[in-house]
Amino acid sequence: MKAIIHEGKLGVAGLSYRDFEEVQPQAGEVKVKLKIAGLNHRDLFVLNRHQPSDPPLIIGSDGAGIIEAVGKGVANVNVGDEVLINPGIGWKEKTDAPPQGFEILGHPFHGTFAEYVVIPSENVVPKPEYLTWEEAGVLSLAALTAYRALFTRGRIQSEMKVLIPGIGSGVATFLLQFAKAVGATVYVTSRSPEKCQMALELGADKAINSNEDWSKALGREKMDLVIECVGAATFNKSLDQLRPGGTIVTFGASAGDEVQLNLRTFFYGQLNLLGSTMGSAEEYKEMLEFIKVHKIKPVVDQIYPLDQFDKAFERIETASQLGKIGFSIM
Template structure:
């Protein structure tokens, strides 16, 4: 089968679209004939930092959707021919304060979704929501699950809250906006891009702020109850400044720097709550799917590329040109 494989050289130069051996699923496993897959910042980190040149070659990619074409012994939740999406969260079944020992993500350490076929545990596939297209289903899981846990499990969002989402261009951020508005919250977003700000307003944002502006002035001194910080060091302290006393900030992204200087005295006088968040459990994945089906929420698909045109897709993501999710068509 054809697959996008990383080996020997760090970064995009270590990627090759090549033949890889096709396997047969073992007990409690299924094989998915992939139709679409989603590109994430995690894939950039994998090839730049996490997958070492000395490591064995690996098929990258965490998001995908397709059709079951083989099942191992003991599989009961799906059958050959079923249309499914893949939950990339491995070894984390029940909702908990933190992932259990052994938690992993498809695409590293296991082979990922940028391939014609993938074998995954049967518990990691669920039937594709009928209202989603293949393009939408293929880019959904990682970003939507990350957004759901950050906003609901960690952020405890409620309808009366005011929520700030810096950096509205990413796939996770567009889910955060749609989820928060579905709940009934007031949502403010930021971006350096006028186009992204305009799109956010179309999606329901109550205010879109140019990231270069004075955020406090743009909000007329108004403070928010909850900040979901997915940018990193570049915006963290600006985000914290907009939080009300006793408010909550949830962080899970560091694409714009991972080291922050924090004024501890201001933090404890402000009685702030700070939570980290990463991906989510199988239980939260099920909750997320029920939520998006109830509200008919769809991923914002930025652009789809044939898998063999991966260089263009990675370049668009690296330059932060996307609004929403970048994906691949495989079949």
């Protein structure tokens, strides 16, 4: 089969589109013929974590497709079923942290940027009918990350004021859609007028240019909740917008991960800083229920053929996308 392989060199330089050996499902596993795979920031990180001395790896965490074969003892799906993939391997219940051994598809296990992927059968769920293949294929990792950050960690409520700095990424876009579906008042920031515009179209109550004075732009409204994935560039500005007793959930640091924190301001404000990454299978199911009820669809930026991976990676590296980038697999 054809796949995007990382081998021999760190970074994008180690990528190629080439033939790779197909495998068959073992007991408890299924083989999925992929129709769409989704690109994530995580795929960029993997290119620097997967070492030149490691065996060749099929990268990619997200995907949707059709069950091609099932291993012994698989009861939840049948050949021909249309499925969505939960890329989290080994985290079942909604616990405060994943258990030892938790991994995400695409490193160290082979991932979804390929014609086929073999995974545990518990990692596939029926594709929601209202989603196109493109929407289904780019959904999982970002929507699950957003769900855990906003619901399990941030405990969002309808009466809350929520700030999402750095709108535009897949996760941030889901955060906005989920928070509006709950009924919260949602503010977003971006350096890009296009991303601000998109956010307003998705229902944001206000979209602020990141370079503005946030306090002024927010009319001195203080936030119950900030969901922060930018990192160093915005972290302290985000903290400043919290009301006393407010919560900031951090799940990303694309603009730097080392921040300065004033503990005294923090504890006098009775503030909360909560770290979040990914989510469990339980949260994945809750997330799917939630998006089905609210008919939430991912914002799809662009879909590339698998062999044009270099264009897709350039787009995500330069943060040019509005929503999710995907690959179509023929």
